[in-house]
Amino acid sequence: xxxxxxxxxxxxxxxxxxxxxxxxxxxxxxxxxxxxxxxxxxxxxxxxxxxxxxxxxxxxxxxxxxxxxxxxxxxxxxxxxxxxxxxxxxxxxxxxxxxxxxxxxxxxxxxxxxxxxxxxxxxxxxxxxxxxxxxxxxxxxxxxxxxxxxxxxxxxxxxxxxxxxxxxxxxxxxxxxxxxxxxxxxxxxxxxxxxxxxxxxxxxxxxxxxxxxxxxxxxxxxxxxxxxxxxxxxxxxxxxxxxxxxxxxxxxxxxxxxxxxxxxxxxxxxxxxxxxxxxxxxxxxxxxxxxxxxxxxxxxxxxxxxxxxxxxxxxxxxxxxxxxxxxxxxxxxxxxxxxxxxxxxxxxxxxxxxxxxxxxxxxxxxxxxxxxxxxxxxxxxxxxxxxxxxxxxx
Numbered sequence: 001x002x003x004x005x006x007x008x009x010x011x012x013x014x015x016x017x018x019x020x021x022x023x024x025x026x027x028x029x030x031x032x033x034x035x036x037x038x039x040x041x042x043x044x045x046x047x048x049x050x051x052x053x054x055x056x057x058x059x060x061x062x063x064x065x066x067x068x069x070x071x072x073x074x075x076x077x078x079x080x081x082x083x084x085x086x087x088x089x090x091x092x093x094x095x096x097x098x099x100x101x102x103x104x105x106x107x108x109x110x111x112x113x114x115x116x117x118x119x120x121x122x123x124x125x126x127x128x129x130x131x132x133x134x135x136x137x138x139x140x141x142x143x144x145x146x147x148x149x150x151x152x153x154x155x156x157x158x159x160x161x162x163x164x165x166x167x168x169x170x171x172x173x174x175x176x177x178x179x180x181x182x183x184x185x186x187x188x189x190x191x192x193x194x195x196x197x198x199x200x201x202x203x204x205x206x207x208x209x210x211x212x213x214x215x216x217x218x219x220x221x222x223x224x225x226x227x228x229x230x231x232x233x234x235x236x237x238x239x240x241x242x243x244x245x246x247x248x249x250x251x252x253x254x255x256x257x258x259x260x261x262x263x264x265x266x267x268x269x270x271x272x273x274x275x276x277x278x279x280x281x282x283x284x285x286x287x288x289x290x291x292x293x294x295x296x297x298x299x300x301x302x303x304x305x306x307x308x309x310x311x312x313x314x315x316x317x318x319x320x321x322x323x324x325x326x327x328x329x330x331x332x333x334x335x336x337x338x339x340x341x342x343x344x345x346x347x348x349x350x351x352x353x354x355x356x357x358x359x360x361x362x363x364x365x366x367x368x369x370x371x372x373x374x375x376x377x378x379x380x381x382x383x384x385x386x387x388x389x390x391x392x393x394x
Contacts, residue, residue: 010257011059013043015051016067020196021224022242026067026088029246037254063253067246084256086249090139097262104263105249107240108270109140113147113191115271116219116238120189121155123217123280127185129157132177134164134197144193144221160184164200178204186215186327195220195227198235202279214320218279234277241272289314289321290328294336301340304364307333342378345371349387356383 014030017023027044034040043061045051048068054061064085085102097103120126131148133141149159162180164173181188181204192198198220205216212218212233220228223239245267252265296313297305310333311318325333341363348359360371375383 009039009041010037010062011043012040012063012065012253013045013051013054013061014065014067015045015048016065018044018046020222021226022222022240023067025242026246026249029243029248030065030250032243033247033250033254063257065249065253067249084253086253086256088245088249091264097264100262101256102262103252103256103265105245105252105265106267107140107242107245108266108268109143110147111268111270112221112238112240113144113149114151115274116144116191116221117148117151119219119236119238119274119280120191120217121152123189123213123282124187126157126187126189126217128188129159130180130184130188130190130201131159131161132164132190132192132197132201133161134192134194134200136163136165141193148191164197174200174204177201178208181205181208181210181216186210186323187213188216190216190218192218192220195222195224195235195237198237199227199231202231202233202235211319211323212279213281214317214323217281219274223273223275228275228277231279233279236277236280237275238271239273239275240270241267244272245270289316289324293321293325293333294340297333297337297340301337301344302363305337305341307337310337338378342375345375345383346379346386349383350390359383 012034014027016027016030018027023046030042034042043054045054051066060083062083064083065088066085067088082101087102087104089104089106091097091104120129129152131145133145135141145161149161152159160180162173162177164170164177177200181201190198190201192201198218201216201218202212205212205218210216218233218235220235220237221240222242223237228235228237248265248267252263256262293310293314296310300309307318311321314321322332325331325336329336331339345359345363348354348362352359352362354362356371357368360368363371365371365374372382375386379386381389
C-alpha cells in the first residue's frame with residue numbers, strides 16, 4: 001500500500017503599508033501570484049514593529065516579502081537571516097544580495113523621473129521647474145529627483161529642489177518651499193516624488209494665491225485617488241506598475257523557497273501610465289494668447305471695448321489672460337485697451353480734420369466731455385491742445 005505524500009505548506013509574511021494606493025497595489029500583485037499557490041498561507045503586517053514582534057516568535061515564517069523600505073530589518077539581520085526574503089526596495093549600500101537568501105525587487109525610479117520631466121515638457125513652456133522630495137532618506141526619492149533634474153537640464157532648463165524632512169525642520173522646510181515658489185519665475189513646472197508631497201506644493205500655491213495650472217503646473221507620483229481627485233484642481237500623477245512589482249516579488253520569493261540565491265530585479269517598464277487631470281492641463285501658448293488679444297483690441301479699439309470682451313474672445317479665464325499680458329508686455333489688458341484707444345484717437349486728430357465732437361463720436365464716447373477727460377488723463381492735455389501742438393511742429 002502506497003503512503004500518501006505529505007503536502008508542503010508555506011507560511012508567508014507580507015509587510016506592507018496599506019494606507020496608500022502604492023502599498024495596496026503591491027499587495028494586490030502578491031495576492032494575484034498566490035492564487036496559483038494554494039500551499040501559501042499569507043499573513044499581512046502593516047508596521048515595522050509588527051514585523052519585529054513576529055520575527056521574535058519561536059515559529060518563524062517560511063518566507064518574507066517586505067514592502068516598506070527595509071521594513072524594520074537591518075542590514076545585519078538581512079545578512080544573517082536564513083528566511084528567504086524579498087525586499088521591494090534598493091539594496092542597502094554595500095549589500096550583495098548574491099551572498100544570502102535576500103532578493104530585491106523594485107521599480108525603475110529613474111524612468112519615473114524621466115517620464116515626469118517629459119510630461120511637463122509636453123505641457124508647455126515653463127520659465128522654471130521645481131522638484132519636491134518628502135522622504136529624502138530613501139534612495140528611490142533621490143533617484144526620481146536626480147533623473148527628473150538631469151532630463152530637464154539636458155534641455156537647458158533650470159530645476160530647483162526642495163526637501164521636506166519630517167521632524168523639527170518640517171515647518172522650516174515648508175516655509176522654504178513657499179519662499180522658493182515666490183522667487184521662481186512663473187509659470188513653473190512642479191514635480192513631487194509622491195502624491196503626498198504634491199499636496200504640500202498645492203497647499204503652498206493656495207496660500208500664495210498662485211493658480212494651478214496657469215502659474216504652477218503640478219505632477220505627482222502613485223495616482224493615489226484619495227489625494228488626486230479630492231482637490232479643487234485634481235492632481236495629475238505618474239502611475240507606476242506597483243501591481244507588477246508585487247507579482248514579481250512573490251515570484252522571486254517562490255524561487256528563493258526552492259533554494260535560489262539572492263538577486264536584484266528592476267522592473268524596466270515601470271511607468272504604467274500618466275493619469276492626466278487638471279493640474280497639468282495644457283495652457284495655450286503665451287505669445288499666441290497675447291497676439292490674438294492685441295489683434296482683437298486693435299480692430300475694436302474705436303468702440304466701447306471692455307476687458308471682459310477681450311477675455312470672451314480668447315476663451316480663457318480673466319486671471320490667465322491678465323497673467324500672460326503681465327509676462328509678455330508687463331501691462332494689463334486694460335492698459336492695452338487704453339493705449340490702443342489713445343493711438344486711434346491721435347491718428348484721427350492728426351489726419352481727419354473733423355471737429356472734436358465728431359472724433360469723440362467715431363471713437364465710441366458718449367459725449368465730448370467724457371472724451372476730453374479720457375484723453376487728457378492719458379495724453380496729459382486736452383485733445384484740442386494736443387492737435388494744435390502737433391500741427392505747429394509740422
